[in-house]
Amino acid sequence: MPAIELTNPAALPADWRDILALTKPRVMSLVVFSGLCGLLVAPAMPPLVLGFTAILCIALGAGACGALNQWYEADIDAKMRRTAKRPLPAGRMDRQSALHFGVGLAFFSVLLMGLATNWLAAALLAVSILFYVLVYTVWLKPRTAQNIVIGGAAGAFPPLIGWVAATGHVSALPLLLFAIIFLWTPPHFWALSLFVRSDYAAAGIPMLPVVAGVPSTRRQIFLYSLPMAAAAIAPWILGLTGLVYGASAAVLSGVFLILAARVLVSRASEPAEMAAEKKLFAYSVFYLFALFAILVADRWLAA
Amino acid sequence: MKLEDEIVRRQRARARILALLLGGFVVLVFFITIAKTGMNR
Numbered sequence: 001m002p003a004i005e006l007t008n009p010a011a012l013p014a015d016w017r018d019i020l021a022l023t024k025p026r027v028m029s030l031v032v033f034s035g036l037c038g039l040l041v042a043p044a045m046p047p048l049v050l051g052f053t054a055i056l057c058i059a060l061g062a063g064a065c066g067a068l069n070q071w072y073e074a075d076i077d078a079k080m081r082r083t084a085k086r087p088l089p090a091g092r093m094d095r096q097s098a099l100h101f102g103v104g105l106a107f108f109s110v111l112l113m114g115l116a117t118n119w120l121a122a123a124l125l126a127v128s129i130l131f132y133v134l135v136y137t138v139w140l141k142p143r144t145a146q147n148i149v150i151g152g153a154a155g156a157f158p159p160l161i162g163w164v165a166a167t168g169h170v171s172a173l174p175l176l177l178f179a180i181i182f183l184w185t186p187p188h189f190w191a192l193s194l195f196v197r198s199d200y201a202a203a204g205i206p207m208l209p210v211v212a213g214v215p216s217t218r219r220q221i222f223l224y225s226l227p228m229a230a231a232a233i234a235p236w237i238l239g240l241t242g243l244v245y246g247a248s249a250a251v252l253s254g255v256f257l258i259l260a261a262r263v264l265v266s267r268a269s270e271p272a273e274m275a276a277e278k279k280l281f282a283y284s285v286f287y288l289f290a291l292f293a294i295l296v297a298d299r300w301l302a303a
Numbered sequence: 304m305k306l307e308d309e310i311v312r313r314q315r316a317r318a319r320i321l322a323l324l325l326g327g328f329v330v331l332v333f334f335i336t337i338a339k340t341g342m343n344r
Contacts, residue, residue: 012306013313016320047338053331116335 014097018087022070022098023063023105030288031062031158034181037292038162038174041299046117046166053116054165058158060109061125065132065154067102071095072137080199113165121165128157142204145211149224152185153178159292173240176231177292183228184288187221187260191281194218194263195271218264221280225260229253232291245298252287252294259283 035058039051046054070077070088078089087093106129114122136151156178163174190208193200194217197209209217232253236246262276 012310013317015313016317019317047342049331049334049338053335056331116339 014087014093018093019101021087022067022093022101024066024070027066028059028062030285031155032059033289034177034292035059035158035162037296038159038177039166040162040296041173041177042163042166044167050116051166053112054121054162057109057113057116057122057125057165058161060105060112061129062158064102064106064109065129067098067105068129068133069137071098071102072133073141074098076142076203076205079203080196082196082199113161117165118168120168120170121161124157124161124164128154128161131157143206145206145208147206148186148189148208152182152189155185156181172238173235176235176238176240177295179231179234180228180291181288183224183231184284186224187228187256188281188284188288190217190221190224191263191277191284194277195274195281198271214269218266222257222260222264225257229257235295241295242298242302244301245295248294248298249291252290256280256283256287 032055036055039046039054045051070086073083074086074088074095077083077086083089088095088098106126110122110126110129113125132151132154136147136154140147140151159177159181160170160174163177164170193207193209194214197207197214200207201210208220212220232249233246235241236243236249259276259280263280266274266276268274268276
């Protein structure tokens with residue numbers, strides 16, 4: 001069968017797989033998981049369909065963020081190996097469709113959240129989307145090496161939104177969950193940026209290793225891991241969770257600190273040699289999944 | 304494959320998915336209404 005010859009593939013209606021790829025499904029999975037944990041640890045459990053809708057809205061909101069991020073950064077994505085095959089830089093979709101899809105999905109997710117659960121949860125979802133798109137993607141990411149530090153707040157909203165969707169109010173535990181993800185984000189992304197820094201440099205994004213150098217990034221990863229570990233153990237110290245969570249958080253955070261210390265003392269300069277950095281990045285994903293899963297188990301054991 | 308065929312194939316695939324999503328949304332709104340009505344009793 002002869003291939004279609006097109007001078008402008010974006011002139012075709014986008015394939016549904018490319019529309020799905022705009023939502024960054026893999027990133028969405030962690031967002032959905034943390035939002036679900038926020039909902040499950042809440043003291044009041046909403047009817048199943050309302051809980052499902054709350055998580056669906058968090059997922060759609062995250063998808064909207066992904067689409068709007070890819071719309072705004074299409075030129076930057078084209079310069080990085082990791083992102084060059086995305087639908088927009090690869091020319092499989094036109095930018096306007098991505099913009100319409102992202103804005104439509106954002107409005108839909110916020111409206112549905114408000115109608116199905118409560119308007120405080122909807123407002124928090126709206127703030128998280130606006131924060132990610134306007135504060136992180138448009139303002140901070142291309143301008144400062146602190147982009148991840150402040151921008152990390154956007155990714156920290158889901159457990160708070162899940163809790164508020166269930167209860168209608170904010171309290172100490174969901175704020176601590178927010179703090180854990182907020183403080184986890186810099187070491188997680190800086191570990192990644194160490195071994196893909198040439199990509200960021202080529203795209204002109206001022207990630208910490210590009211601006212401040214590799215040794216400084218290693219120090220910052222370790223320094224941010226300390227308050228992150230403290231925040232992870234805080235729910236137990238404050239009596240908001242049981243011993244199962246407290247002991248697990250201490251062990252998981254201890255391993256995180258050991259891996260961060262290995263990154264600190266590592267002298268690897270080439271990405272291929274950066275085993276410690278890759279290990280910390282992989283562990284950081286497992287760490288957050290495990291911490292939140294154990295938190296849910298702990299709360300259910302106590303109930 | 305002709306260009307027109309590819310356009311029709313993509314439009315059909317998108318229309319099917321959109322129909323499924325809309326159907327799912329109608330069912331979801333139905334159950335949300337039932338749940339909200341039950342909560343307000």
